[in-house]
Amino acid sequence: MRRALIIAATLLTTIVLRAADDAGARWWAHVEALANDGMEGRNTGSAGHKRAADYVAAQFRSAALEPAGAGGGFIQPVAFDTRKIDESKSSLALVRDGADERLALGEDANISVRVDPAASLEAPLVFVGYGLKIPERGIDDFAGVDLHGAVVVHIAATPKSLPGPLQAHFGSAGERWKMYKAAGAVGVVSVANPKSMDIPWARSTLARLQPAMSLADRSLSETAGQQLSVTMNPAHADKLFAGSGHTFAELLALVDAGRPVPSFTLRPRLKARVAVERAQVESQNVAGILRGSDPRLRDEYVVLSAHLDHLGIGGAINGDSIYNGAMDNASGVAAILEVADALHRAAAKPKRSILFVAVTGEEKGELGSLYFAAHPPVGRERIVANVNTDMFLPLFPLKTLMVLGLDESDLGADIRAAARELGLEVQADPEPQRNRFVRSDQYSFIKVGIPALAMKVGYEPNSPEAAIAARWTAERYHAPSDDLNQPVDRGAAAKYVEVVTKLAVRIANRTDRPKWNDASFFKRFGRNSTAKFFNS
Numbered sequence: 001m002r003r004a005l006i007i008a009a010t011l012l013t014t015i016v017l018r019a020a021d022d023a024g025a026r027w028w029a030h031v032e033a034l035a036n037d038g039m040e041g042r043n044t045g046s047a048g049h050k051r052a053a054d055y056v057a058a059q060f061r062s063a064a065l066e067p068a069g070a071g072g073g074f075i076q077p078v079a080f081d082t083r084k085i086d087e088s089k090s091s092l093a094l095v096r097d098g099a100d101e102r103l104a105l106g107e108d109a110n111i112s113v114r115v116d117p118a119a120s121l122e123a124p125l126v127f128v129g130y131g132l133k134i135p136e137r138g139i140d141d142f143a144g145v146d147l148h149g150a151v152v153v154h155i156a157a158t159p160k161s162l163p164g165p166l167q168a169h170f171g172s173a174g175e176r177w178k179m180y181k182a183a184g185a186v187g188v189v190s191v192a193n194p195k196s197m198d199i200p201w202a203r204s205t206l207a208r209l210q211p212a213m214s215l216a217d218r219s220l221s222e223t224a225g226q227q228l229s230v231t232m233n234p235a236h237a238d239k240l241f242a243g244s245g246h247t248f249a250e251l252l253a254l255v256d257a258g259r260p261v262p263s264f265t266l267r268p269r270l271k272a273r274v275a276v277e278r279a280q281v282e283s284q285n286v287a288g289i290l291r292g293s294d295p296r297l298r299d300e301y302v303v304l305s306a307h308l309d310h311l312g313i314g315g316a317i318n319g320d321s322i323y324n325g326a327m328d329n330a331s332g333v334a335a336i337l338e339v340a341d342a343l344h345r346a347a348a349k350p351k352r353s354i355l356f357v358a359v360t361g362e363e364k365g366e367l368g369s370l371y372f373a374a375h376p377p378v379g380r381e382r383i384v385a386n387v388n389t390d391m392f393l394p395l396f397p398l399k400t401l402m403v404l405g406l407d408e409s410d411l412g413a414d415i416r417a418a419a420r421e422l423g424l425e426v427q428a429d430p431e432p433q434r435n436r437f438v439r440s441d442q443y444s445f446i447k448v449g450i451p452a453l454a455m456k457v458g459y460e461p462n463s464p465e466a467a468i469a470a471r472w473t474a475e476r477y478h479a480p481s482d483d484l485n486q487p488v489d490r491g492a493a494a495k496y497v498e499v500v501t502k503l504a505v506r507i508a509n510r511t512d513r514p515k516w517n518d519a520s521f522f523k524r525f526g527r528n529s530t531a532k533f534f535n536s
């Protein structure tokens with residue numbers, strides 16, 4: 001009898017393990033399908049991205065989802081304007097005492113065409129420290145300087161005294177431009193803090209010749225009116241500060257110490273000439289619905305999202321020019337495909353509907369999700385929550401789940417309960433200064449008032465796992481080596497899929513709709529503020 005029990009227990013363990021193995025293997029098969037060289041890095045608007053979108057649509061169909069795209073299909077087309085800089089006809093110079101000092105493009109500074117730049121511009125440069133004006137927090141980096149007609153120079157950092165979500169929100173390019181525009185500025189020079197750069201200059205500069213994109217739907221533009229966007233190599237930033245009585249090192253030390261940073265007009269003016277090749281492309285969001293079972297709740301939706309696009313083909317590193325984006329973010333799309341499949345195989349009948357969407361244009365500024373949130377295939381007020389997966393990094397076993405937005409809404413209780421069932425710890429973002437809560441597609445939903453969470457495989461600060469994650473970021477993030485030849489932990493991916501599945505069902509079965517916590521900063525983006533946000 002006892003022997004039989006032991007055999008039965010062993011058998012059960014084996015079955016459970018095998019199921020996890022299978023889920024991990026299926027997840028990896030999706031990653032392989034989306035991140036192989038034939039997909040050419042899934043750049044927004046590319047043929048490779050279209051093939052990847054067709055793959056996702058086919059998987060949605062086999063998971064018996066209802067099409068939620070255009071014309072009865074799974075695909076929602078998204079139109080983009082593209083801009084590509086012609087560096088041979090573009091230039092940047094510092095004008096000092098009437099003499100031009102050329103800045104070497106690619107080396108000293110890069111012109112970003114993520115904003116639609118003016119063909120030429122000459123303007124004073126005004127340094128504004130963190131570059132923030134947040135009256136409700138008593139922060140005004142613009143005090144005592146005149147920004148009318150000026151190009152703002154800021155260090156891409158936020159004061160440590162601000163709570164993480166506020167650092168994340170106000171540090172975003174769109175929010176910054178709102179402040180600069182209101183103060184009369186015409187352009188922005190951003191100098192990275194070398195300590196918080198995810199990508200070293202030598203690598204990020206390789207991407208500068210890639211086309212940048214904006215939504216053809218101009219009403220969704222967050223940078224309207226911005227005539228110039230420049231990123232300055234922090235190693236060469238003293239070219240800006242020469243003659244000001246300040247050095248970049250000294251200013252950076254204030255930032256690193258969390259101290260106030262002075263604002264002052266810089267000695268040189270900035271002269272820019274920008275030649276741009278413009279075109280239009282179409283790309284794809286892919287959307288499908290697992291229809292809910294409750295007659296009262298089935299017209300409400302829990303959105304599970306992950307971005308499908310990556311960087312395409314770009315500057316070669318070690319002879320490889322295909323930026324496959326296996327972890328960023330084939331891994332996340334593979335996870336939601338596996339969630340859809342798991343629910344289908346289990347014949348799950350959640351009360352609310354679950355809307356799966358693979359979005360395009362994340363790498364261009366979360367544009368596919370912005371479009372989706374502005375033009376959802378179901379009424380926006382019917383979307384009750386968003387759970388986003390972007391680069392969840394299953395590089396080691398999943399024991400702790402990192403939850404971005406954990407303490408912002410009552411979805412925190414849902415994820416804590418789902419994690420508990422699987423014996424997982426949860427943690428809030430251990431590095432709020434990296435602005436991760438607003439740096440992916442969940443933010444497009446947050447901005448229209450929808451409570452959201454995003455999750456990753458977590459780690460304790462200063463642990464061996466933290467070192468693995470940091471090394472991954474330094475070596476593979478936005479590099480061609482984020483490909484199929486890297487060590488991943490399929491067991492961690494399987495467990496991640498399990499917790500997202502549980503969470504989605506749990507939210508779908510709630511009696512009430514999720515809501516922001518009263519103390520949450522993000523509560524201000526109520527549903528009534530939608531129009532205001534999109535037209536501002």
Ligand SMILES: [Zn+2]
Pocket residue numbers: 328363478
């Ligand atoms: Zn990315």
